[in-house]
Amino acid sequence: MLRYLPVRRIHARQVLDSRGNPTVEVEVTAGEGIVGIHGYTARAIVPSGASTGRFEAVELRDGEKGKYLGLSVEKAVNNVNTKLAEAIVGENALDQMNIDRLLAEADGTDNKSSIGANAVLGVSLAVARAAAEGLRIPLYQYLGGCHTRKLPVPMMNILNGGRHADNTVDLQEFMIMPVGAEDFSEGIRMCVEIYQFLKIILKEKNLSTAVGDEGGFAPDLEDSRDALALIIQAVERAGYEPGKQIAIAIDAAASELYEEEKGVYYFPGESKMKGKDVFRDSSEMIEYYEGLLEEFPVVSLEDGLEEDDWEGWKKLTERLGDKIQLVGDDLFVTNKKRLTCGIRLQAANAVLVKVNQIGTLTEAMDTVRLAQENGYRAVISHRSGETEDSFIADLAVATGAGQIKTGAPCRSDRNAKYNQLLRIAEQLGENGEYQNPFKGFSEETV
Ligand SMILES: O=C(O)[C@@H](CO)OP(=O)(O)O
Ligand SMILES: [Mg+2]
Numbered sequence: 408m409l410r411y412l413p414v415r416r417i418h419a420r421q422v423l424d425s426r427g428n429p430t431v432e433v434e435v436t437a438g439e440g441i442v443g444i445h446g447y448t449a450r451a452i453v454p455s456g457a458s459t460g461r462f463e464a465v466e467l468r469d470g471e472k473g474k475y476l477g478l479s480v481e482k483a484v485n486n487v488n489t490k491l492a493e494a495i496v497g498e499n500a501l502d503q504m505n506i507d508r509l510l511a512e513a514d515g516t517d518n519k520s521s522i523g524a525n526a527v528l529g530v531s532l533a534v535a536r537a538a539a540e541g542l543r544i545p546l547y548q549y550l551g552g553c554h555t556r557k558l559p560v561p562m563m564n565i566l567n568g569g570r571h572a573d574n575t576v577d578l579q580e581f582m583i584m585p586v587g588a589e590d591f592s593e594g595i596r597m598c599v600e601i602y603q604f605l606k607i608i609l610k611e612k613n614l615s616t617a618v619g620d621e622g623g624f625a626p627d628l629e630d631s632r633d634a635l636a637l638i639i640q641a642v643e644r645a646g647y648e649p650g651k652q653i654a655i656a657i658d659a660a661a662s663e664l665y666e667e668e669k670g671v672y673y674f675p676g677e678s679k680m681k682g683k684d685v686f687r688d689s690s691e692m693i694e695y696y697e698g699l700l701e702e703f704p705v706v707s708l709e710d711g712l713e714e715d716d717w718e719g720w721k722k723l724t725e726r727l728g729d730k731i732q733l734v735g736d737d738l739f740v741t742n743k744k745r746l747t748c749g750i751r752l753q754a755a756n757a758v759l760v761k762v763n764q765i766g767t768l769t770e771a772m773d774t775v776r777l778a779q780e781n782g783y784r785a786v787i788s789h790r791s792g793e794t795e796d797s798f799i800a801d802l803a804v805a806t807g808a809g810q811i812k813t814g815a816p817c818r819s820d821r822n823a824k825y826n827q828l829l830r831i832a833e834q835l836g837e838n839g840e841y842q843n844p845f846k847g848f849s850e851e852t853v
Pocket of ligand 2: 658710
């Protein structure tokens with residue numbers, strides 16, 4: 408039995424992400440004997456956010472004028488090739504927790520700011536892949552074990568706003584969830600049909616069909632109600648029943664709207680369209696969401712309030728937490744400590760999991776486990792800057808999270824994840840499971 412698969416070689420390089428920004432790619436070779444014969448080489452590419460949380464692990468960028476407008480990641484690449492290679496070459500790739508501990512120790516800070524979370528994560532993910540290759544089992548099975556079988560329900564972002572687009576829609580993401588699909592592939596088909604109908608409807612209304620960073624359409628609209636109404640029309644035109652077959656999820660990304668000095672949220676797009684400044688304080692935000700829930704079948708709300716308003720989050724959860732899923736993204740930043748705090752306060756009832764927010768696979772999986780053990784849901788997520796790397800697809804299945812957020816179906820960086828999930832669904836065949844994650848949660852909402 409294979410018990411020891413030493414890391415033999417690590418090599419990083421700078422490649423591009425979906426926004427045309429440089430990012431870190433890591434190649435790990437693991438194996439005994441002659442590497443060419445007994446070695447397994449695997450790669451991972453690190454994603455990157457735009458609406459990043461203040462408490463995320465630090466992405467190291469060179470900041471040198473002239474090189475990719477200061478965004479090059481040569482230092483991070485160099486850190487992989489020197490410091491991180493030194494830390495783990497010779498270590499067992501099959502012991503992911505040890506590898507991740509050594510990587511974190513080599514960095515030595517709480518937020519991976521010395522070596523860079525982008526450097527650390529690239530190694531962490533590539534080692535896991537090399538281990539799965541060495542064992543000759545699929546990645547989702549290596550990460551999740553022989554009982555892994557749950558396909559996630561997609562949270563497909565089909566209308567973009569906020570920091571991800573240049574339009575007047577202030578909330579960042581409007582997503583559809585095929586909760587009534589029979590299986591994963593039917594869910595994808597339903598979403599794609601709705602996406603295509605949304606395009607047709609936008610054209611009919613002479614609205615823009617240009618897309619934002621995650622591939623969702625980004626028309627200028629007056630406010631969120633218009634966005635939701637358009638989506639409902641698209642769902643119906645595609646022949647599906649809103650609320651029954653298709654539920655709606657929103658990522659407000661409210662930290663981006665928050666004005667700290669004034670302690671209020673400013674809606675720039677709505678202000679522009681209405682010709683007057685629109686501000687909302689924390690309790691007005693909650694009322695605003697309540698209004699949206701009354702009108703539309705919204706089942707999930709992410710980052711409804713800003714990342715440090717624990718009091719507000721508690722109130723939001725008291726008011727809406729038994730009706731819908733409240734997801735903490737910037738609030739928790741995939742960090743166990745912040746999630747523990749949230750659980751104690753009963754703030755939110757779900758966590759968004761982005762591997763690069765924390766920097767190692769082990770820590771990200773720990774966060775999922777902490778959530779699941781405490782009755783919080785977990786949603787595995789991409790970043791707005793993505794690549795062809797489909798690691799999170801396998802991770803979503805491995806953790807049994809039951810939900811994945813990974814953008815619109817018109818960009819290859821997002822489809823890399825959907826396509827990998829279609830492959831996994833096929834591999835699992837009859838053993839695969841696909842469930843409405845909100846069953847028994849709220850009868851009214853789904
Ligand atoms: O806010 C989010 O949830 C993400 C992904 O959709 O965006 P970003 O990667 O820009 O933080
Ligand atoms: Mg978010």
